[in-house]
Amino acid sequence: MTSGEASLMPSFSLDCNDQQEEDEEESIEKYAINIYLSDPEYSASDIQDNRMSECKSKIFNYRKLPTTSVIIAFYNEAMSTLLRTIHSVLETSPAVLLREIILVDDFSDKVFLKSQLENYISSLERVRLIRTTKREGLVRARLIGATYAIGDVLTFLDCHCECVSGWLEPLLERIGENETAVLCPVIDTIDWNTFEFYMQTGEPMIGGFDWRLTFQWHAVPEKERQRRNSRIDPIRSPTMAGGLFAVSKKYFEYLGTYDMGMEVWGGENLELSFRVWQCGGTLEIHPCSHVGHVFPKKAPYARPNFLQNTARAAEVWMDGYKEHFYNRNPPARKV
């Protein structure tokens, strides 16, 4: 029995697995995900492609699509999930479209992310590693990665993702058609404990927010359903979840990229969403592009800057509507 199987059957308590259970506990404590199951050797499991049939049968002319650089910022991620993400991108992205993967180590202090990681990726083609010289937070870490990118399109991913084959082409095709479209894949859930992949097969959800400016998922409104010609057309979304999106490098620069004053985590997703819609672009979710994301049990690092980052977004983009935010969230006035 592999350790993976053992932990899928918690009701059987096997003495010989006590040590492993302890190790798993430790892994959950440290990284808030179960690295035993996410270890590549425990999961050669191919993700089942349950996308709509029209998505699977669509043929792309690669020569007409823009190329991309995939940018993955990470802070103290477990080695196994990070490597899984990298391999997944390499295996599911057509070589002619993927210029490179740029890893940005946001000043992690884990020892295994130093020479061990360097040695590992040195054998991989098209994978580059950049290290920040201080903790930058996810916004500036991503932007540092972007400065090295040579692809036409910047594709940002979190460091704990798995791509479903065919995920990249629809994003690039749409951006090739319309440079001001910022595209998100459908985000599928990877269970933090069992690493099971749950594909969202129904109509995708779109992003919204409440007046505390917390991100929320909503059903596609009837008006948007009517606007689209087919169920594989991109769906306009007011906001994005944040970690997974593709944008033309040129258009991202035109937008002024992100608010570089944002620290650590939070708020940048709404800031960028408001920026896109107010600067003549569109934010869209492509129903044929699926990427899984591990939602950890709890964040593996402190996130003290959410409120401050969010107040920045409100001040810059919401004009008088920011009063709704401050009324719903009075402490925000003080930050």
Ligand code: UDP
């Ligand atoms: N990240 C980073 N620096 C930070 C915080 C986060 O590089 O200070 C990275 C993190 O490793 C991940 C991405 O930014 O690849 C998004 O963070 P996370 O996955 O924790 O956010 P969530 O998905 O929970 O919203």
Ligand code: MN
């Ligand atoms: Mn994440």
